[in-house]
Amino acid sequence: MIRFILGRLIKAVFILLAILVFNFLLIHAAPGDPAAVMAGEAGAADEKFLADLRARFGLDQPLYMQLWLYIKGAVQLDLGYSFRQQMPVAEMIGDRLPATLLLTGVAFVLSLVLGVTAGVAASARQGRWGDTIISTFALLFYATPLFWVALMATLVFSVWLEWLPGFGYSTIGAGYTGMAHVLDVAKHLVLPATTLGLFFTAIYMRMTRASMLEVSRLDFVKTARAKGLTRGVIQRRHILRNALLPVITLAGLQAGQIFGGAILTETVFAWPGIGRLMFEAINQRDYNVILGVFYISAAMVLLFNLITDVIYVIVDPRIRLTT
Amino acid sequence: MTLLSIRDLSIALPVGADRLYAAKDINFDLAPGEILCIVGESGSGKSMSANAVMGLLPQGVRPDKGSITFDGQSILGLSEKEMLKLRGSRISMIFQEPLSALNPLMRVGAQIAEVFEAHGALTGAERRARALKLLEEVGIPDPEAAIRAYPFQLSGGQRQRVMIAMALALEPDILIADEPTTALDVTTQAQILKLIEDLRRKRGMAVIFITHDFGVVADIADRVIVMKKGEIVEAGPAQEVLLKPQHPYTRALIDAIPRLTQTDAPEQVERKPLLKVEGLQKTFSTGSGTLFGKRRVVKAVQDVSFDLYAGETIGIVGESGSGKSTVGRCLVRLLDPDGGRVLMDGVDIADMSGADLRAQRRKLQMIFQDPFSSLNPRARVSRILTEGLIAYGTPEKEAKAKARELLELVGLDESAMKRFPHEFSGGQRQRIGIARALALEPSIIIADEAVSALDVSIQAQVLDLLAELKTRLNLSMLFITHDLRVAARICDRIIVMQKGQIVEAGPVSKVLHDPDTAYTRSLLDAIPGQEYERALAQAE
Numbered sequence: 001m002i003r004f005i006l007g008r009l010i011k012a013v014f015i016l017l018a019i020l021v022f023n024f025l026l027i028h029a030a031p032g033d034p035a036a037v038m039a040g041e042a043g044a045a046d047e048k049f050l051a052d053l054r055a056r057f058g059l060d061q062p063l064y065m066q067l068w069l070y071i072k073g074a075v076q077l078d079l080g081y082s083f084r085q086q087m088p089v090a091e092m093i094g095d096r097l098p099a100t101l102l103l104t105g106v107a108f109v110l111s112l113v114l115g116v117t118a119g120v121a122a123s124a125r126q127g128r129w130g131d132t133i134i135s136t137f138a139l140l141f142y143a144t145p146l147f148w149v150a151l152m153a154t155l156v157f158s159v160w161l162e163w164l165p166g167f168g169y170s171t172i173g174a175g176y177t178g179m180a181h182v183l184d185v186a187k188h189l190v191l192p193a194t195t196l197g198l199f200f201t202a203i204y205m206r207m208t209r210a211s212m213l214e215v216s217r218l219d220f221v222k223t224a225r226a227k228g229l230t231r232g233v234i235q236r237r238h239i240l241r242n243a244l245l246p247v248i249t250l251a252g253l254q255a256g257q258i259f260g261g262a263i264l265t266e267t268v269f270a271w272p273g274i275g276r277l278m279f280e281a282i283n284q285r286d287y288n289v290i291l292g293v294f295y296i297s298a299a300m301v302l303l304f305n306l307i308t309d310v311i312y313v314i315v316d317p318r319i320r321l322t323t
Numbered sequence: 324m325t326l327l328s329i330r331d332l333s334i335a336l337p338v339g340a341d342r343l344y345a346a347k348d349i350n351f352d353l354a355p356g357e358i359l360c361i362v363g364e365s366g367s368g369k370s371m372s373a374n375a376v377m378g379l380l381p382q383g384v385r386p387d388k389g390s391i392t393f394d395g396q397s398i399l400g401l402s403e404k405e406m407l408k409l410r411g412s413r414i415s416m417i418f419q420e421p422l423s424a425l426n427p428l429m430r431v432g433a434q435i436a437e438v439f440e441a442h443g444a445l446t447g448a449e450r451r452a453r454a455l456k457l458l459e460e461v462g463i464p465d466p467e468a469a470i471r472a473y474p475f476q477l478s479g480g481q482r483q484r485v486m487i488a489m490a491l492a493l494e495p496d497i498l499i500a501d502e503p504t505t506a507l508d509v510t511t512q513a514q515i516l517k518l519i520e521d522l523r524r525k526r527g528m529a530v531i532f533i534t535h536d537f538g539v540v541a542d543i544a545d546r547v548i549v550m551k552k553g554e555i556v557e558a559g560p561a562q563e564v565l566l567k568p569q570h571p572y573t574r575a576l577i578d579a580i581p582r583l584t585q586t587d588a589p590e591q592v593e594r595k596p597l598l599k600v601e602g603l604q605k606t607f608s609t610g611s612g613t614l615f616g617k618r619r620v621v622k623a624v625q626d627v628s629f630d631l632y633a634g635e636t637i638g639i640v641g642e643s644g645s646g647k648s649t650v651g652r653c654l655v656r657l658l659d660p661d662g663g664r665v666l667m668d669g670v671d672i673a674d675m676s677g678a679d680l681r682a683q684r685r686k687l688q689m690i691f692q693d694p695f696s697s698l699n700p701r702a703r704v705s706r707i708l709t710e711g712l713i714a715y716g717t718p719e720k721e722a723k724a725k726a727r728e729l730l731e732l733v734g735l736d737e738s739a740m741k742r743f744p745h746e747f748s749g750g751q752r753q754r755i756g757i758a759r760a761l762a763l764e765p766s767i768i769i770a771d772e773a774v775s776a777l778d779v780s781i782q783a784q785v786l787d788l789l790a791e792l793k794t795r796l797n798l799s800m801l802f803i804t805h806d807l808r809v810a811a812r813i814c815d816r817i818i819v820m821q822k823g824q825i826v827e828a829g830p831v832s833k834v835l836h837d838p839d840t841a842y843t844r845s846l847l848d849a850i851p852g853q854e855y856e857r858a859l860a861q862a863e
Contacts, residue, residue, distance in 0.1 A: 219423040225379055227489065228411035228441045237437075241428050317473040318427060 001313070008309060012302045019298045020074055024067050027287050035059055037285045057083060074295060080288035082281075089292040092277065097296070099169055100273030102185075104262050106193040111200035112251055118201070119208025119247075120240060126213060134205065142202035150195045150268040157191060164190050167270035192269040196262060200254060207250055211243035218242070245316060252308025256301030326496055326529050327353040327376065332389035334371050334380065345371040345384060346553045355496065356527040358520075360540045360561070362576070363550035364778040365749070369533050372550070373499045376531070377416055378406040394496065412442045415490035419502040421482035425474035431458075431485050432470035438492040457488040461518060479643065480511035484518070491522065498523075499531045504539065508642040508805045513849035516543055535778055537580050538808070538852025541565055549573045565855060566862055579783040581812040582856060583835060596630035597668070597799050598654070598687075598767055603627040604662035605649050623649040624660070625823040631767065636793060636800040638814030638831070640807055640846070646823040647803045651769045654801070655687045656680060667767075685715060688760035692772035694752035698744040704730075704755055705740040711763050729758040733788060750781035757788065761796070768793075769801045774809060786813050807850055811835055819843045 035053040054060040058069060073080060079089035122134040141149075158166030165171070165188050176184045215221065216239050224234045263275030270276075274293055281289035313319050332349040336342065346368035353359050363369040374380050376391055378398065391398040393414070398406075418424040426434060435454040439445045445453060451470070458466035461484040474482055483503060490498055500519065504512040520543055523530055534540060540547055544561040549570065557570040568574045605624040623646045631637055639647045653660040656672065665673040672683045691697035698707055708726035713719060727737050733754040744752055753773065760768055770789070774782040790813055793800055804810050810817055810831070817834040819827040819842065827840045838844050 219418055219420055220426045222379060223416075223418065223424045223486070223489075224426070224437075226377060226410055226416040227438045228407045228409070229437065230407060230441075233441070237429075238426050242426070316428060318475050 004313065005306070005310065008306050012306060016295075016299060016302060017071070020071060020295060021067065023291055023294045023298075024070055027291060028063060028066075057081070070291070079292035079295065082286055082289050084281075084284050084286045085289075089288050092289065093274065093292055093296055096272060096274050096277050099271060100262055100266070100275065103189065103192055103196065103266070103271055103273055106189060107197035108200070108251075108255060110193060111197035112204055114197070115201040115204025116208045116244070116247065118205040120212060120235070122205065122209045123212035123216070124235065131209075135209070138202040138205045140202075141198045142206070144198075146195065146199060146264055147268055149198060150192075150265060153191050153195055154268070164188075166191065169272050192265050192271050195269075196265045203254070204247060204251065207247050208243060211246050212239055215239045215243045241315075245312070248308060248312055248315065252305060252311075255304035255308070256297075324354060325352040326355045326394060328392045329372075329376075330390045330392070332372070332375065332391060333387040334368070334375055335385055335387040337383035342553065344368075344387070344553050346375075346550075349389070349555060351548055351555070351558065353497065353529050353531065355529050356523065358523060358530040358532055358543050358545045359548065360532045360534060360544035360546070361548045361550060362534060362537065362540055364535055364576075364780065366552070367550040368553035369550050370501050373416075373501060373531055373533055376497075377410060377414060377499065378403075379410075379416075408442070411438050411490075411495075412493040413495050414497045414499065415493075415495040416499040416501065417483070417486045417490050417503050419505050421479055421486055421503075421506065422474065424486055425482060427474055429473070430470070431472050431474065431477070435470075435485070435489050435492060438489055442493060444493065453492070454488070457492060458485070460522075461485075461488045461491070462514070463488075478511075479507050480514060483507060483511075483515055487515075487518065487522075491526075491528075494526060495528065497529045497531065499533075501533045502535070503532075505534070505536070509807065509846060509851075510642055510849040512539070512851065516851065519543065536851065537565070537577060537779070538850065538855070541852040541855030549576070566858060576780060577859075579780040580852070580856075581783070581786070581806075581808040582860075583808055583811045583850065583853070595633055596666075597633045598631040599666040600630070600650075600654070600663070601628050601666070602663035603650065603653060603660050603665065603673075605646075605653055605658060605660050622823050624653065627663070627820075627823075627825055629818060629825070629828065631799050631801060633766075633799055634793070634797050635816065636802055636814045638802045638804060638810035638817045639820060640804055640810050640817060641820035642805065642846075644822075645820040647805075647820050648771055649823075650820070651689065651771050651801060651803050655689050655769060656684065657689075685711070685763040686765050687767045687769060688763055688765040690753075690756050690760050690768060690770040690773045692775055694749050694756055694776060695744075697756055698752060698759075700744055702743070703740070704742055704744070707744070707755065708740075708759055708762055711759070715763065725762065726758075729761055732761070732792070733758045748781075749777055750785060753777060753781075753785050754788065757785075757792070761792070765798070767799045767801065769803070771803045772805065773802070775804065775806060782809070789813060807835065807846060819846065 035050050035057070039050055039053060051060070058066060061069070070080065077090055079093065081087070082089050082092060085092060118134050118138065122131045122138075125131040125134075154166040157164045169188055170176070170181065170184050171188075212235075221234060221238055224238045229237075262271075262273060263279055265271065266273045266275035267279055274296065278290060278293040280286075281293065329349055329351050333347045334345040334349075336345050349372050351359070361369040361372065371380065371384065375386055376393070376398065378401070380386070386399055389399075393409070398409070401409075425431070432451060432454050435457060436447075436450040439450045439453065444450075455466050455470055458469050463469045463481055463484050469477065469481065469485070474485070477485065486503075498519075503519075504515050507515060516539065519530060519532075522528060532539075532543065540561065547557075547559065547561050547564040548555055549557040549564065549572065551572050557564055557568065557573045564573065565577070568577055603624055604626065605622075607621045607623055625646075627646075627650055629637065639650060641647045649658065652658040653673075654665055656675075660673050663673060664671045667683055667686060670683065672680065675683060702710075705723060705726055708729060709717075709719065709722035712722035712725060717725070723740075726740065730737055730739055735751060735754055735758070739747070739751075739755070744755065747755065753776075756773075768789075773789070774785050777785060786809065789800070792798065800813075802810065802814055814831050816829065817827075817831050818825055819834065819838075819840070821842050827834060827838060827843045829839075834843060835847065838847065
């Protein structure tokens with residue numbers, strides 16, 4: 001097991017490096033000169049000022065030199081300097097990361113738990129009313145655009161009912177500490193996390209339902225029935241465990257995606273996370289910030305994939321004992 | 324005294340099925356300690372009848388009328404809760420596919436212990452001890468290891484033993500065995516049959532044994548029921564049904580059994596090797612042997628050499644895992660051999676590639692085992708048959724004309740061209756598979772277990788077809804099979820393989836009746852129904 005994780009980690013490092021180089025080249029292939037943008041915004045754009053700017057940020061060096069310096073920095077977790085915000089990129093990301101991890105983490109767990117539960121419930125009532133109702137809701141969430149759900153949720157729960165705050169991470173200026181702060185953040189978290197999780201809930205529900213029905217037709221389920229086990233035990237112990245395997249694969253793939261999907265939700269709910277940081281950075285052509293966010297996102301996707309594989313290995317003995 | 328008695332039982336199929344009843348007017352009794360065999364071809368309703376006793380019919384299928392009385396109690400009227408008490412404790416069941424019948428994610432020990440748990444018997448530690456004893460009783464070599472193993476770590480025969488251990492856990496009065504040995508090779512089959520027979524004697528347990536194999540019936544049955552299309556056509560003591568069958572259907576089934584003694588004198592064949600295989604090697608390894616995984620090496624084929632003459636059929640026989648299929652796959656280059664030479668007309672095809680290989684490949688064609696999965700379900704028969712020809716540059720029109728000829732050759736109607744594989748029966752599909760192999764006018768056909776998945780009467784038809792085509796088209800054939808009866812029927816020479824090596828080779832009459840090695844002897848001894856065959860021969 002340790003050998004397996006170690007092997008995967010070594011592979012991950014190489015993949016991460018490749019992504020780093022690729023992102024760097026991609027950004028530099030895009031038209032537009034950050035120095036010109038900055039100079040333009042500053043209002044002064046003579047040649048000397050531009051050359052100064054370029055020299056200050058190393059933009060006058062040949063591309064391979066810039067790449068080398070960037071990689072050297074990235075390995076030491078120095079992601080460069082944001083010209084716009086006058087701050088190290090690593091520090092900016094460090095400020096925003098916890099909020100994003102909180103949001104996506106809660107949304108992910110929520111969607112997984114809700115989705116699997118609803119899927120099991122639907123499969124147990126296949127073709128009957130309960131199944132139809134659950135499946136209809138899933139289809140609705142699946143088909144509705146995220147931003148619309150977000151806006152409607154704000155309108156209903158925040159503006160009309162005034163139950164929950166509609167934006168932000170915490171109440172500004174309230175100065176809560178301890179439990180009061182936690183509760184405050186939790187309140188702010190409800191709408192964005194639910195919005196972000198709904199779509200995935202629908203996907204997990206559909207996947208679980210289909211997988212449960214498929215597994216329930218397999219021979220070993222008949223064996224279990226022949227043993228005289230009750231329906232509930234067969235559902236839990238025999239069908240669900242096997243049906244979860246494809247759901248785990250899917251969840252692992254989407255754990256990375258849910259991270260990217262947070263941009264929209266963070267923007268609508270003014271959640272101070274990585275997604276919004278990136279959105280702002282793209283608007284401002286803040287290359288180092290964009291690269292930094294890409295880098296962290298890639299690392300997260302790799303990490304989630306590794307976690308998925310480890311879970312898979314724990315759950316499925318066929319993989320554990322043959323690789 | 325009767326333990327189980329079934330009266331006028333009819334099992335209705337859902338509306339829209341190809342017939343109204345899965346089984347109709349079924350009547351039989353089962354005495355304690357008796358082995359009752361229900362014989363029939365696929366779709367005869369034999370499994371449905373047995374499933375009805377367990378209350379395990381598929382959704383939409385239900386008993387329509389009649390009664391099932393077990394130990395004085397009417398089963399059909401019982402609630403699900405009352406049925407749960409019977410299932411696994413007083414009536415238990417084992418199935419055909421020992422791999423898929425066990426939960427892949429649970430340890431063997433836990434799956435056995437579950438039976439006790441379901442019926443509230445024993446406590447945790449006792450359950451484990453009892454499971455261990457059961458595994459020992461069913462003859463698992465290392466019960467301590469097996470109890471912690473996952474199903475995929477056991478061989479097919481061991482898995483079936485685990486299934487039996489599970490079924491026996493609470494000492495049931497009746498064991499229902501639904502084709503329990505069909506998926507096993509002949510030596511394992513013999514062991515499992517013996518185990519069931521022993522357990523029956525030791526415990527006085529009644530057995531309902533469902534099978535399509537008359538050899539198996541002859542070896543274990545006390546009484547026999549023959550079913551056809553949902554109805555019982557003949558029933559009686561085993562000796563009577565087997566030796567003096569009354570119904571023409573029973574007679575036809577018995578006639579279709581390939582006889583070991585029925586070996587024709589080998590035809591005089593031209594002594595010119597068409598295919599020369601020299602020192603063929605194939606090793607499989609998993610894992611890279613580095614940090615990324617442990618290396619595991621299986622020598623599937625070791626130093627295999629033989630000649631195949633024009634117009635000759637060689638049978639390659641052996642147990643599962645003997646490497647016989649790998650040899651076939653190496654020859655058509657579905658697998659790349661690691662060493663050795665494969666000479667076709669003097670040209671070595673063992674490490675050819677690209678256009679050269681393609682040019683040679685059409686001379687060697689393969690027929691596969693499973694007629695269900697070896698045809699593309701989304702392709703019409705016309706495409707299945709013409710695809711190869713068109714790939715080799717035949718104009719489409721010509722290819723279609725050729726496909727129609729082929730269909731006629733294998734005994735199918737021209738209208739088959741427009742249909743999809745699922746519209747055909749297993750036997751018909753195998754005919755399509757044969758037509759596909761013949762489309763490219765090969766000189767050698769490699770048939771990998773080509774008739775193993777078919778019912779015995781269909782098997783006989785397909786074997787006849789292959790024999791006829793072979794003479795008509797002057798084909799050479801490599802017939803890979805685990806069934807020595809089939810090999811006896813169609814082959815001129817036989818090669819016996821064990822663990823990747825050839826242990827014996829020679830003419831059929833020699834290998835099957837006077838083998839040189841103990842291994843071949845053990846294979847032969849394991850064939851079910853040999854005494855019966857002698858008795859049949861005497862009666863004739």
